[in-house]
Amino acid sequence: MATSEFYMPTVNLFGVNKVQEVGSRLKGLGCKKTLIVTDEGIKSLGYADQVAGIVREAGLEVVIYSEVKPNPTDKNVEAGLKIFTEENCDSIISLGGGSPHDCAKGIGLVAANGGTIHDYEGVDRSAKPMVPLAAINTTAGTASEMTKFTIITDTSRKVKMAIVDKHVTPTFSVNDPMLMIGMPPSLTAATGLDALTHAVEAYVSTAATPITDACALKAIEIIPEFLPRAFANGQDLEAREQMIYAQYLAGMAFNNASLGYVHAIAHQFGGFYDLPHGVCNAILLPHVSRFNLVARPDRFRNIAIALGENVKGLSTYEAAEKAIATIERLARDMNIPNGFKELGAKEEDIPVLAEHAMADACAATNPRKAKLEEVMEIIRQAM
Numbered sequence: 001m002a003t004s005e006f007y008m009p010t011v012n013l014f015g016v017n018k019v020q021e022v023g024s025r026l027k028g029l030g031c032k033k034t035l036i037v038t039d040e041g042i043k044s045l046g047y048a049d050q051v052a053g054i055v056r057e058a059g060l061e062v063v064i065y066s067e068v069k070p071n072p073t074d075k076n077v078e079a080g081l082k083i084f085t086e087e088n089c090d091s092i093i094s095l096g097g098g099s100p101h102d103c104a105k106g107i108g109l110v111a112a113n114g115g116t117i118h119d120y121e122g123v124d125r126s127a128k129p130m131v132p133l134a135a136i137n138t139t140a141g142t143a144s145e146m147t148k149f150t151i152i153t154d155t156s157r158k159v160k161m162a163i164v165d166k167h168v169t170p171t172f173s174v175n176d177p178m179l180m181i182g183m184p185p186s187l188t189a190a191t192g193l194d195a196l197t198h199a200v201e202a203y204v205s206t207a208a209t210p211i212t213d214a215c216a217l218k219a220i221e222i223i224p225e226f227l228p229r230a231f232a233n234g235q236d237l238e239a240r241e242q243m244i245y246a247q248y249l250a251g252m253a254f255n256n257a258s259l260g261y262v263h264a265i266a267h268q269f270g271g272f273y274d275l276p277h278g279v280c281n282a283i284l285l286p287h288v289s290r291f292n293l294v295a296r297p298d299r300f301r302n303i304a305i306a307l308g309e310n311v312k313g314l315s316t317y318e319a320a321e322k323a324i325a326t327i328e329r330l331a332r333d334m335n336i337p338n339g340f341k342e343l344g345a346k347e348e349d350i351p352v353l354a355e356h357a358m359a360d361a362c363a364a365t366n367p368r369k370a371k372l373e374e375v376m377e378i379i380r381q382a383m
Contacts, residue, residue, distance in 0.1 A: 012173045013172065026091055026134060027059060031090050032090055034060055034061070036055075042138060048066060063087045068096070070099050072102050078116075091133070093134045109165065111130065113167075117163070121163055123165070141194035146252070159272070159356055160270050183230075188227070190336075193281060199217075202254040202256075205257040211256070212256050222245060223330075258365040264362040292367050298320075350376050
């Protein structure tokens with residue numbers, strides 16, 4: 001039996017109005033003053049003030065840092081850490097999608113361990129757990145509210161640093177669908193297809209286990225049914241709730257089986273061009289899946305079945321190809337760009353993007369090992 005480990009927060013809250021418990025739970029951990037890490041969009045919707053009020057009612061003091069960028073940077077971590085230290089905070093609330101969660105994790109990790117966020121690029125580089133972190137989700141895709149992954153852009157290198165560290169797992173997570181009904185269709189699509197990418201990459205990962213397989217396949221079953229509904233009608237509460245479960249299951253899968261070349265390459269496009277992570281994954285997923293098909297045709301056949309495709313009478317390869325066609329159709333139906341050129345990417349940058357992708361921590365568990373020229377070709381096809 002191969003050895004493995006399974007990480008996730010010890011407490012995870014799901015359902016309408018579960019956000020109301022955040023203050024009392026932090027108080028129960030002995031916290032007295034918390035830093036809310038969020039972005040201007042979430043603050044403008046009133047969610048930051050709402051959460052601050054809930055926490056103050058529980059008897060805690062609150063400070064808000066709301067300048068997190070869509071692709072959080074080392075400068076965001078530094079700025080948030082400065083506020084955390086100067087205000088003598090003892091805990092953090094991340095409020096939003098993957099960007100505030102990742103920034104908050106970075107702040108908490110450096111607050112507990114010292115140095116700069118750059119010191120923790122790679123796998124398990126920290127010595128001590130970060131400060132208590134309550135991760136409140138407002139999107140259904142990244143699963144950053146429950147993972148040990150943190151992605152921070154190094155502004156000097158224009159590269160996304162993959163920080164994979166058990167010590168950045170949040171203390172507890174909150175998924176309240178009432179905080180998600182205001183998501184616009186474009187964000188719903190990007191985050192939902194991000195979740196699908198997590199599930200697919202985890203399922204074909206070289207580190208997959210029966211536990212991660214079960215999580216990944218269930219996520220893949222839920223997404224094609226409920227993501228289009230959430231995309232078409234953001235007020236569809238059942239669709240929002242089901243996408244919460246799908247993205248969380250996908251998070252459980254990739255948090256423990258890791259990912260592959262989709263994320264390894266997507267990180268480079270996000271860091272180099274400051275592009276939305278979910279959109280990058282959605283563009284890349286069919287191309288990387290096609291490259292990986294020869295390594296795990298049986299698994300892609302299972303993905304096709306989980307996506308709801310009828311594969312009766314088809315060979316394994318024919319069924320596997322149906323999975324990729326379905327993924328492409330989902331992206332097309334939700335107005336995902338056809339390629340990176342539409343987003344301003346340039347052919348001349350492919351060599352450096354590919355080189356950095358091969359060094360990304362997520363590449364290690366891709367089921368098919370690629371040479372530099374092959375990664376360049378994947379990127380070229382996705383342009």
